[in-house]
Amino acid sequence: MRRIISVLMENEPGALSRVVGLFSQRGYNxxxxxVAPTEDATLSRLTLVTIGDDHxxxxxxxxxxxxxxxxxxxxxxxxxxxxxxxxLVKVRASGAQRDEIKRSVDIFRGQIVDVTxxxxxxxxxxxxxxxxxxxxxxxxxxxxxxxxxGVSGIARGEKVxxx
Amino acid sequence: MELLSGGDMLVRxxxxxxxxxxxxxxxxxxxxxxxxxxxxxxIKHVLVRHEQGATHAADxxxxxxxxxxxxxxxxxxxxxxxxxxxxTAYMDSIPMVVIxxxxxxxxxxxxxxQETDMVGCSRPIVKHSFLVKNAEEIPEIVxxxxxxxxTGRPGPVVIDVPKDVTNPADRFPYRFxxxxxxxxxxxxxxxxxGQIRKAVALLLSAKxxxxxxxxxxxxxxxxxxxxxxxQRLNYPVTNTLxxxxxxxxxxxxxxxxLGMHGTFEANTAMHHADVILxxxxxxxxxxxxxxxxxxxxxxxxxxxxxxxxxxxxxxADVPIVGTVQSVLGExxxxxxxxxEQPDQSAIVDWxxxxxxWRERHGIYTAPRYRTDGALIMPQEVIRAVYDITxxxxxxxxxxxxxxxxxxxxxxxxxPRRWINSGGxxxxxxxxxxxxxxxxxxxxxxxxCVTGEGSIQMCIQELSTATQYHLPVKILCLNNQALGMVxxxxxxxxxxxxxxxxxxxxxxxxxxLAEAYGHLGVKIDRREELHDKLxxxxxxKDRTVFIDVYVxxxxxxxxxxxxxxxxxxxxxxxxxxxx
Ligand SMILES: Cc1ncc(C[n+]2csc(CCOP(=O)(O)OP(=O)(O)O)c2C)c(N)n1
Ligand SMILES: [Mg+2]
Numbered sequence: 137m138r139r140i141i142s143v144l145m146e147n148e149p150g151a152l153s154r155v156v157g158l159f160s161q162r163g164y165n166x167x168x169x170x171v172a173p174t175e176d177a178t179l180s181r182l183t184l185v186t187i188g189d190d191h192x193x194x195x196x197x198x199x200x201x202x203x204x205x206x207x208x209x210x211x212x213x214x215x216x217x218x219x220x221x222x223x224l225v226k227v228r229a230s231g232a233q234r235d236e237i238k239r240s241v242d243i244f245r246g247q248i249v250d251v252t253x254x255x256x257x258x259x260x261x262x263x264x265x266x267x268x269x270x271x272x273x274x275x276x277x278x279x280x281x282x283x284x285x286g287v288s289g290i291a292r293g294e295k296v297x298x299x
Numbered sequence: 300m301e302l303l304s305g306g307d308m309l310v311r312x313x314x315x316x317x318x319x320x321x322x323x324x325x326x327x328x329x330x331x332x333x334x335x336x337x338x339x340x341x342i343k344h345v346l347v348r349h350e351q352g353a354t355h356a357a358d359x360x361x362x363x364x365x366x367x368x369x370x371x372x373x374x375x376x377x378x379x380x381x382x383x384x385x386x387t388a389y390m391d392s393i394p395m396v397v398i399x400x401x402x403x404x405x406x407x408x409x410x411x412x413q414e415t416d417m418v419g420c421s422r423p424i425v426k427h428s429f430l431v432k433n434a435e436e437i438p439e440i441v442x443x444x445x446x447x448x449x450t451g452r453p454g455p456v457v458i459d460v461p462k463d464v465t466n467p468a469d470r471f472p473y474r475f476x477x478x479x480x481x482x483x484x485x486x487x488x489x490x491x492x493g494q495i496r497k498a499v500a501l502l503l504s505a506k507x508x509x510x511x512x513x514x515x516x517x518x519x520x521x522x523x524x525x526x527x528x529x530q531r532l533n534y535p536v537t538n539t540l541x542x543x544x545x546x547x548x549x550x551x552x553x554x555x556x557l558g559m560h561g562t563f564e565a566n567t568a569m570h571h572a573d574v575i576l577x578x579x580x581x582x583x584x585x586x587x588x589x590x591x592x593x594x595x596x597x598x599x600x601x602x603x604x605x606x607x608x609x610x611x612x613x614x615a616d617v618p619i620v621g622t623v624q625s626v627l628g629e630x631x632x633x634x635x636x637x638x639e640q641p642d643q644s645a646i647v648d649w650x651x652x653x654x655x656w657r658e659r660h661g662i663y664t665a666p667r668y669r670t671d672g673a674l675i676m677p678q679e680v681i682r683a684v685y686d687i688t689x690x691x692x693x694x695x696x697x698x699x700x701x702x703x704x705x706x707x708x709x710x711x712x713x714p715r716r717w718i719n720s721g722g723x724x725x726x727x728x729x730x731x732x733x734x735x736x737x738x739x740x741x742x743x744x745x746x747c748v749t750g751e752g753s754i755q756m757c758i759q760e761l762s763t764a765t766q767y768h769l770p771v772k773i774l775c776l777n778n779q780a781l782g783m784v785x786x787x788x789x790x791x792x793x794x795x796x797x798x799x800x801x802x803x804x805x806x807x808x809x810x811l812a813e814a815y816g817h818l819g820v821k822i823d824r825r826e827e828l829h830d831k832l833x834x835x836x837x838x839k840d841r842t843v844f845i846d847v848y849v850x851x852x853x854x855x856x857x858x859x860x861x862x863x864x865x866x867x868x869x870x871x872x873x874x875x876x877x
């Protein structure tokens with residue numbers, strides 16, 4: 137099962153390496169990981185996508201909670217939630233291709249954020265699946281470079297993860 | 300407010316924290332701190348001969364007192380030499396604070412002389428670590444380090460201190476915080492009363508109960524409560540290697556140790572149990588044998604202060620997160636105020652069954668080793684020392700067959716008396732640990748049970764024993780081989796003894812002991828065993844190295860069958876299997 141675990145932790149040097157170290161040390165896998173400070177500069181918010189059965193995920197969350205730097209965490213996949221990932225992609229775009237790409241970008245509600253006479257840089261946000269679909273729609277031979285941010289997530293409704 | 304340099308602050312903070320003893324070894328990056336130690340009186344520093352020795356000595360001090368052990372080492376090789384001892388403490392959840400010098404802040408990352416990333420190296424084997432960035436934060440970091448090391452599930456904490464931070468020329472106001480609060484760290488306290496009630500009901504319904512108690516009971520100060528609980532219910536108790544002493548070893552309800560080299564009755568009773576009360580134990584693979592064959596008919600109650608230990612390998616039916624003291628205390632209260640009683644006739648039958656197992660293969664009902672040969676048997680050495688010390692010694696141990704014989708044949712009636720590296724299995728632990736225990740308990744008999752293999756891993760600490768006049772007994776069960784390795788090679792590799800024997804290269808331990816200024820005693824004749832041991836143990840004011848030549852062919856039994864065995868599948872001797 138794919139799980140999105142959202143972690144609130146002390147914004148301290150070494151904190152991130154403890155989280156990552158825990159995963160390699162205990163043989164858990166990380167599909168993606170994003171981290172940045174929150175509105176409270178002493179805290180970081182980390183979103184981690186991992187895959188495992190219930191037993192494994194229970195161990196992952198218990199061991200994350202044991203890290204002294206971890207203040208709180210939640211498994212977003214336990215409830216309804218919003219997940220987003222940002223994609224930046226450079227594509228070859230010249231001649232007739234340019235219109236076609238623009239149409240795809242519109243369909244996926246993306247934006248062209250940089251342009252030269254031969255290429256576009258496109259930005260799309262959405263779930264991982266949507267980004268996969270967009271890349272597929274572009275076609276392999278037009279793609280020059282892909283950057284994905286990894287998943288960020290937040291619970292739906294009034295539930296918040298805070299201290 | 301008083302102005303102090305970082306080095307002085309560190310030492311003062313340790314004093315304010317109540318530290319009496321530091322085990323350490325100096326070097327460049329730690330010299331400001333060492334100078335601060337020289338200029339004060341409150342804390343005694345013990346100079347070891349190798350940083351591994353410092354960590355094990357601090358560990359022995361911690362295990363025998365319950366207080367955090369403190370270690371001070373320099374950067375680079377000093378820090379890396381401490382790693383084995385930190386890992387040893389980590390695996391057994393021992394409170395320890397390790398202060399390591401570091402190269403100056405502006406040199407970090409430049410591959411400076413004696414630079415290693417100590418926070419990085421130690422990360423997987425510490426409960427937490429700190430890299431000090433400026434002197435003003437030292438008091439708070441020290442306070443936090445001791446709080447983290449000694450609360451919840453205890454463990455080692457590293458404080459890495461760059462040299463510039465301790466510079467005597469820079470002074471800052473000093474204030475020691477009375478308390479720390481950490482929003483990200485709240486160790487477990489009381490258990491959930493509803494769960495405890497469920498556990499009590501399940502316990503009272505048991506027909507074949509076993510109490511399985513581990514090191515958490517010793518560390519968590521739960522031995523008295525556990526004993527009261529077991530005696531009130533009249534239920535059998537088994538202890539893990541780490542838990543020996545959590546329940547009195549000489550009491551009739553004690554089944555002996557369980558697990559790989561556990562007794563026949565303990566392992567068999569576990570296998571047939573219908574309710575298991577696991578307290579401060581972690582279902583280690585050396586206990587459970589094959590997990591999916593573990594105790595097939597048992598409902599499991601698991602009390603632990605660490606939620607991550609619960610249902611890690613064996614799923615608990617009634618998990619209870621809390622300190623053993625509070626949970627066992629609450630259980631006892633509930634039992635006392637309840638009118639319900641255990642099913643007496645079922646318990647009588649269960650005890651009859653257990654006594655039958657004891658008669659058949661128990662190691663306490665009859666000697667299960669040769670008693671009529673010419674060679675000294677390792678088991679009888681431990682029995683003799685148990686008798687001579689009246690079961691009241693602190694016994695530290697190294698790792699191997701001698702460790703298992705000590706665990707099986709020295710019966711511990713009190714917690715904190717049996718001090719061994721159970722989780723990591725660190726050869727070299729025994730002697731420095733014994734020194735740490737002796738410093739904390741100068742009037743007590745302290746015996747290090749070791750092998751001629753293990754003792755050579757930290758033998759340099761004989762010199763520390765000389766310097767600080769630490770009269771411990773070193774009892775070497777000399778089988779002239781890495782006995783435990785040899786046993787496995789004989790059982791699983793058709794007797795191919797790959798690199799487990801020394802080919803006449805062993806030192807003369809008597810002369811070696813004498814070279815350090817100690818007394819050496821060699822015992823190699825069976826008829827002399829008792830008298831010579833008596834004589835050696837009569838000496839109270841010198842370190843005595845007792846080198847006992849034991850039957851080199853002896854194996855440790857019982858031994859669980861691996862792989863794919865259940866708890867009750869055991870070898871009982873070289874030829875006999877359950
Ligand atoms: C540092 C370390 N290295 C290797 C081992 C593996 N090992 C476990 S027991 C053992 C043999 C110990 O020999 P000795 O101390 O003579 O004890 P004996 O088994 O002979 O009683 C070895 C090598 C270990 N536990 N620790
Ligand atoms: Mg040996």
